[in-house]
Amino acid sequence: ETGVTQTPRHLVMGMTNKKSLKCEQHLGHNAMYWYKQSAKKPLELMFVYNFKEQTENNSVPSRFSPECPNSSHLFLHLHTLQPEDSALYLCASSQDRANTGELFFGEGSRLTVL
């Protein structure tokens, strides 16, 4: 157990649905990330939060909306997605001031958009 937990592990949704992915870390880290993993782009950075402040938005469409209420929790709100958004969404955390900056990943949420 790496201390980063994602729910749900699997999600199937229609294009008109609204759903959310949740990530929780118990490692005391201050930085949290959302990555999209697909066959075309193996590890595509989406958003980064540091001390609850968004520091990176990698040109992600507005149908993906992140929320970071505190340093331990990160959400990804999904609305009117497209079939090409089907992918594995990985959450990660790190300590930004650590010498290593090792990323600790969750198990991912497998999203299928019908």
Add this chain to the structure above:
Amino acid sequence: GENVEQHPSTLSVQEGDSAVIKCTYSDSASNYFPWYKQELGKRPQLIIDIRSNVGEKKDQRIAVTLNKTAKHFSLHITETQPEDSAVYFCAARSGGSYIPTFGRGTSLIVHP
């Protein structure tokens, strides 16, 4: 920003052979180079890393080398085993940022 290129995209070896995965980076200010392993259906996990003040680091059957002048670094796996089969990602991180830039990954297949 940083750009990391990784080769090959797929590598197939026989059990017992060595495997080498190579990465290049563009930002000369990058000073930290981790490698992550992602087994099928699992999360990526750090397996080894190297800093810019070191040329080589070894941990049992895996080693990483860094050539700062040429801006490339490599992962070496000796005596490969079927459980080494996974996708391996290299990354580079600049001293001015805590966010790593990942390569596109190498799918390593070790045939028994």
